[in-house]
Amino acid sequence: MNFGRDSLALESGAIELADEDRRRLEEAFHRLEHPSFAAHLAHVIGTPVDKGLKLIPPRWHGRFSRSLQTAIGRLLKTVVNRLGRGRPRSERFYRYLGRSAGALGGSLGGPALLVELPVTTWIMLAAIAEIARSEGEDLSLLETRLACLQVFALGGRSKSDDAADTGYYGLRLALDASVLQASRHSRAGAPAINQMMLIVSERFGVVVSEKAAAEMLPLAGAVGGALINDLFIRHFQHMARSHFAIRRLERRYGRDCIEAEYRKLKSVRREG
Template identity: 40%
Template sequence: MQRADLVELAVAAQRLESTNIATRISHFMGIPIEKALAALPGHWSTVVSRITRTALEKALDGALYSLKPLPRKPANKTHKLIAGVSGAIGGSFGITALAVELPISATLMLRSIADIARSHGEDLADLDTKMACLTVFALSGGSANNQESADTSYYAVRSFLSKAIGDTTNHIAVHGFSKEGAPALVKLVNAVASRFSIPVSEKLAAQTLPAIGAVGGASVNLLFMEHYQQMAKAHFSVRRLEKRYGKDIVKDMYIRIVKENVSRQRKKWSTAELAAP
């Protein structure tokens, strides 16, 4: 693998395995996200899951299939600006606004993800690319304390979604985006939503804090949008390298990079513990 591509893979691995949206939101609020989550009513996890599934379905209809497959620079700043406005609405009206605000945010995010995919040489007319764009919503990011090395969170998610993606792709290839193809697509949306609903719950918890309000809601949405833009950049970097070098080679190199990062982190912690009084 050429040095420039190896560096690109290392950057992608860092983003995919260490960039956690919950941590970023916690830093923004100044309190652990767990405290905000504890303030939500218990039944809201079910409600958020339902709203998340609906939002992804609407995003598919309103974003991914309306984009033209012409290569151009992704409009990340524009998407973040509009997402900030919708987040301000969510911050103003709290929990009750999620059913309205999340489909808007998800549609903007999916358009931005597709934009990034296109800038990495992906063909938006290709069904595999469309499924790869949807996959980004399942990439919530790893943890700075991630100890997993043999099976990274990124490739674990891709493995988790692989059957649903395969079934959906095969079904739609035969039936198209019709009612006959809907059950297979619903299966994939449900699989993605099961993971995406977790960061959505964290986002909702932050936006419903009394001190957050419209400005804070907009800021949380900007963080949310930027996070998934970073996930998309990393995801499509990996896909580009897989097409160039082969999936097995890239996966092996990726896991090696993660193992080395984990090893360095452990040594750093050990040194800090020895230096502690």
């Protein structure tokens, strides 16, 4: 991939970030290192999500997993062929669509989640692409479109992630390897993408399970479904804004510089 530098990224010597760029990096850091959708949900609805998990029939877990894999697999083709073709839309526009889909799913009950999920995922993907474009990304590039897909992996943590303290750049390293290989192929079905899809599906599945659990709680229904979907889409919009803000900074200062500054922030947090 191309991690080029402009005139601010000097060949030698320390690079000092502009105040506004440093602020954006710090803001992105805090969002990307604390991507807990469940905690945010619990704060808003006042009920721990794990109570909702107990209400989901065991047989549904497998169905959700298969539905998730199918939805993302189909959307990958859309990523390659369609993203960026429509006229620019606001973040509010996509949240409105998400609330509408959530209200419909909530009013129809549990099984409708399997239908609502692909619709909501597509809405989020379009919203993510819009944020990427606003941060100076070229959506005609396969690399950029796959970077949009990466956002789904940034919005949740699995237990193995927590144990390894993977963090943002640890995950980027795993995903970027697949993107680099995929970018060398003309077809979206390049084998390298399959590995990236496994990582994306696993982590996105964590958040989807939390979303489903919340919709099983007593507040579920049209209003509850709309509220939860609004939070769901906002969550990934925040992840996308942070991810593409960092990519913009990398283009300006160089990836090595921004990664080093990011790791400094992480080191300070650990020491604190």
